[in-house]
Amino acid sequence: MTHSPATAGEPGAARAGGTPTPLGASGGSGALRRSLATAMLADVDRLTDRAVDDIRAHSGTYASDTPVTREDLWEICRDNLRRALEDFGGLPPTGGDSERAARETGRRRAEQGVPLDTVLQAYRRGGRVLWQVMAEHLRSRAGRQSDSRDLELDMASEVWETIDHYSVAMADAYRIAQLELQSRRDTRRVALFEALLDGRADDPAVASAAAAALGVPAVDRYVVVVAAQDPAAPPHPAPALEAQGMWSFWRPRSGRYAGIVRLPCRVVHGGRPGTVTGRGADPAVRTLLAALRERTGATAGVSPEFERLSQAGRALRLAEQTLRTLPAGGGEAAVFDDRLAEVLLSGRADIAERIVTVHLGPVLATGGERAALLTTLGAWLDHGCSASRAAEQLYCHRNTVLNRIGRIAELTGRSSESGEARLGWALALRALPYAGLAPEAAAPEAGLEAGLDATAAEPGPGGT
Template sequence: MAQKPAARAPRPEGPRAGGPPSAGPRDDDGGLRRALALALLPGIDELTRRVVDDIHAHSGTYASGSPVSRDDLREICRYNLLRALEDFGGLPSGGDDFEHAARETGRRRAEQGVPLDTVLQAYRRGGRVMWQVMAEHLRATRGTPQAVGQVAGDRDTELDMAGAVWETIDRYSLEMAESYRLTQLEMQGRQDTRRVALFEALLDGRGDDPAVAAAASAALGVPVHDRYVIVVAAQDPAAPPNPAPVLDDHGIWSFWRPRSGRYAGIVRLAAGESAVLLDLLRHRTGATAGVSPEFDRLSQAGRALRLAEQALRTLPAGSGEAAAFDDRLAEALLVGRPEIAERIVTTQLGGVLDAAAEREVLLTTLRVWLDHGCSAVRAAELLYCHRNTVLNRIGRIAELTGRSAESGEVRLGWALALRALPLIGSEDARAPVEGDSGRA
């Protein structure tokens, strides 16, 4: 690649097109530039061919012909070279100004998805070839009536012209790159809008239309058929607004959007990642979140959203807990029927709730005993007491409720009541219980 010459003492730029040349022992820079531009313009097609050949020889992307065909490259190179020579020589433009040519190139290449570095390299290659042709002309005409800049400093003349060429290419490159980046931003904005709209369509249940599912798959960049879950996270003030960065850090793809005061996200899972997802939601995001069962088609996202919302409703607000719907089936049933949940609590544990002095210890003991297969030995180990103490407490619960601890139906009723307890609205039911995790 040709190097830009070292800085020289500045000289006033010569007149632009239409102005008289300055007198003196040598032409000024403007006159030389104009003469070179006029000399190269008649051979613009050959110059274009050389530039296209050079770019193809040094860029696998362009040489492949996709996404930029040779005809496309030739057309835009010729367009740019014409404007560059006119700008370089201070000539009247035969079409759009050079800024327009550069912006058009940046826009087109951004839309085609050609990397910006590749486009900038093509500009540099084009500038290099343009200077080579100029240098060839200077040397070929030296000492002839067509010569320009024939003074003792011919080498200095070439250096001056090389610097002027690279100034022109640099200006083109800046304009092109700015247009490229703006086009990328515009495209990204359109893509984001489309992605959001199609994600909302999935959540609204419109994924049953194969065309919608296919479009959503393309917009989100994931398969129509795979392993997914929907997560609904409360917008807790203490939690990050969007769990995506945490999941991204662990290689888990997700897409999130605020929705009705919450964040709804679709998460793509590999085999065995469900537990990892729950762990990350609980311990890395701090969000209170409900997670749907896994589903294998994007068209099922609407149903999964409803189940994730139900799972979230079973969790205390601001708890930072994450729960899978399948782990909260009883709670999901109860939270949807608050009058039944309250009745279960009242009929199954009413006497215990009325025993204020014993309430907390009895409820904690009952929970641990049920959670561990109604084993007094195991419950005693976890509660740091004697097994007889556990048996006495269970007996006391049976006495207060008027029910037999030996009955499977009674044990089921107690388990449901413990699950319903955090879900009902009474102050008594919501009073803190030591060791209460919301699960039987």
């Protein structure tokens, strides 16, 4: 599918042999055009050879035989030449559709990925050759040199009008084909993306096809993100993540917005790739969370990192579990590994209620004192059981913190120096939102890691 009518003019068309027929007496431009077209159609194969040679001489794309072979170029070039000459001469079109060759050229070249500018350039080369050959015919048939010049000028505008007409038809067909191809590619990408998230990529062929369609490696650094979707204002995280150097692909899914994000390559000690675990340990994950919070405002759960696209289905489930632990509409983004306790407790109101009752039941029964005690406990645990740092956060004296922690220890019958007690309190604080208790019972979440590390915190009764 080379270039439509323009190919008809592409350099290389040889003149038909035989004795020329005088045109001066043919009478009228219509008769002259018919005579020229008929004469050139009789030698259309040599005209095609000349056009193909010229196109290949002036285009590296066509000269390379990839993706357009010489045979392909010749076939469509000839078809375009025939149509252009028939139209120019007012002859009945072969097959009844004068623009068929132009549209076929545009469609096929779009499918082959030949740039439209390259195809249009070939059309121009074709038009030039077509005009050269036509001028040769005119000169051979005109009675005088001045008559030849006059005839050439008369015919030039009509030839190029024909070329322009078919160039437009070709370009329109090219653009339509491009849109159709893009639509098919998009449909395929979405289908393979859904296959990944549905866990159907255990088949290596599916994983490989998905990687190719999405344009990413089958093995790399990936996470799945599930974001709460406001129908009136979807989060559309891709632009924000792209600005941070992260590829991502997103689709609405079950009332949410699900995406696969490719993280930048990590370099650790010695300059070698490695795996980093732990809260906030990976700069790329921190950047991802910040972008989700600040640039999209969407509440989002992030899966643990995985290496193979075939693992995206499992990662989706973990990201969904993470999202379920976050307050709706809060605009918070969190990684699964940082919400382990909440994931275990969410959906288990009976267990959550029991944990709260065992570890903080007496505190919840204090009425007006409860909110201050729970807030102080959360700050104390989050700051490694340091009364001084908790006091800075709460804008109170450290002794106030120590007194409140002492009060909690007294109410619960547990020692604030006990690692087990601190872990129990941290779990209970995290269980509060899932325990089905009154909203006023809730308090700022305490870090589970703080509870686990409590035995290594500052020494002394109740912390420092």
